[in-house]
Amino acid sequence: QVQLVESGGGLVQAGGSLRLSCAASGTIGSIDAMGWYRQAPGKERELVAVITSRGNTNYDESVKGRFTISRDNAKNTVDLQMNSLKSEDTAVYFCYVNLRARPSLNWRNYWGQGTQVTVPS
Secondary structure, eight states, X not given: OOEEEEEOXXXXXXXXXXXXXXXXXXXXXXXXXXXXXXXOTTSOOEEEEEEOTTOOEXXXXXXXXXXXXXXXXXXXXXXXXXXXXXXGGOEEEXXXXXXXXXXXXXXXXXXXXXXXXXXXX
């Protein structure tokens, strides 16, 4: 069974910083893309940032210049450094990993449970 464990969420004032971490474990064969999505109350889940196995990154326009995504392929982890946080960033953040697990080794998307990030207005 594959499991994603997220950490680092919390409440910070506007302008503050948080670092989210996600660790994938289990019968993992290989990992392709890793990233973070978020869902605010009353809104649909949206992509925040993604990083490929090659290290290429894509960010939502609203977080460019403020958030940085990184990964450690040896540890099967992906991090999201969030700086200059705004109230608009308040949401539940979900870790996303595209991987193939044993024994089937079929590519599949896995999701973390979500971690709350709150930035009061």
